[in-house]
Amino acid sequence: MTAFARVQRESSGYAVTVEVKTLNSRNLDIVVRIGKNYSDLEAVIRKQISRAFRRGRVEVSVQIEPTSVEQKAPHINLEIATLYWQQLQDLHAQLPASDAPRLGDLLSIPYLFEAQKEIVDHDTLKEVLNDALGEAVRQIVAMRTREGVSLFQDCQDRLSALNRELAFVAERKQEVLLEYQSRIRDRIKELLGETEVDENRLLQEVAYFAERSDINEEIVRLQSHLQQFDGLLRSSQPADGRRLDFLTQELHREVNTIGSKTGDLETIQSIVRMKGEIGKLREQVQNIE
Numbered sequence: 001m002t003a004f005a006r007v008q009r010e011s012s013g014y015a016v017t018v019e020v021k022t023l024n025s026r027n028l029d030i031v032v033r034i035g036k037n038y039s040d041l042e043a044v045i046r047k048q049i050s051r052a053f054r055r056g057r058v059e060v061s062v063q064i065e066p067t068s069v070e071q072k073a074p075h076i077n078l079e080i081a082t083l084y085w086q087q088l089q090d091l092h093a094q095l096p097a098s099d100a101p102r103l104g105d106l107l108s109i110p111y112l113f114e115a116q117k118e119i120v121d122h123d124t125l126k127e128v129l130n131d132a133l134g135e136a137v138r139q140i141v142a143m144r145t146r147e148g149v150s151l152f153q154d155c156q157d158r159l160s161a162l163n164r165e166l167a168f169v170a171e172r173k174q175e176v177l178l179e180y181q182s183r184i185r186d187r188i189k190e191l192l193g194e195t196e197v198d199e200n201r202l203l204q205e206v207a208y209f210a211e212r213s214d215i216n217e218e219i220v221r222l223q224s225h226l227q228q229f230d231g232l233l234r235s236s237q238p239a240d241g242r243r244l245d246f247l248t249q250e251l252h253r254e255v256n257t258i259g260s261k262t263g264d265l266e267t268i269q270s271i272v273r274m275k276g277e278i279g280k281l282r283e284q285v286q287n288i289e
Helices: 036-052 078-094 103-107 122-192 199-212 216-234 241-261 265-285
Strands: 003-011 014-023 028-033 056-066
Touching (some): 003 122, 014 122, 028 036, 036 122, 122 216, 122 265
Parallel strands (some): 028 056
Antiparallel strands (some): 003 014, 014 056
16 A cells, blocks of 8 residues: 655654655565664664565655754864964964954864764664654554555455356356257257257267366355455454465456356356456555555
8 A cells, every 4th residue: 555654753852754655565675765874773664664564665764863053063173273373373474564363264264164073872863763753654554544444345346246247157157058058959950950859969969068168166266265355354354465466366367267168258248347356356455465
């Protein structure tokens, strides 16, 4: 499922912004973007994400900014400042008509200020990060839960449609056999005229057709797969997206087999509709962990 959350936390001298985005994927793929100065925190992020998600691509972007004045404000390099000040004094001594150097002259010299080397308090920062990341994960889960309600209903609608089509195919199976027997009888009468039809030979032909086009096993397996699918969706345990994905593949395979065994137009039309429902069902399953 796709979802997005952005959380900011500021505490103990740090401002932390966490963005989490989830996308569909067959496996759990975690991508973490964080400054190189904080790369040691990547393991903490991955651990928390792994506990919350089982499947999908999870992209985590973390921005960390110190908020304390000591960390943010640039500092004067005293060694360089002393050197420049001495040079200004020497220059004034060589040019007596010039004004004496002032502090403003010194502060206007480039590269006199330098950024303070950041001192990272990893324990404190880890607490702030865990708080922000935890809230982002909760928002993602809540968003995915709301989407899951709609997803569940759509999958149930697809299963209901498949069950209706399967019931039609099962009922049509016997009718197809009787229609074939009638066509064979009419064809033989057409060819032989008034000659009496050999009922034993006719029954042998019908039995051969019935064996060649028998779809009972496929129907039973389809019913079993649909029941398993429904059971996984309704279970009190989280649905396993990989298993559901496997079941959609099996549904498609059994439907294909039925289609290859029948030449009945109405059955084939039903098979086409079933394939369409299975395709939509498989797209939805990609959203399930």
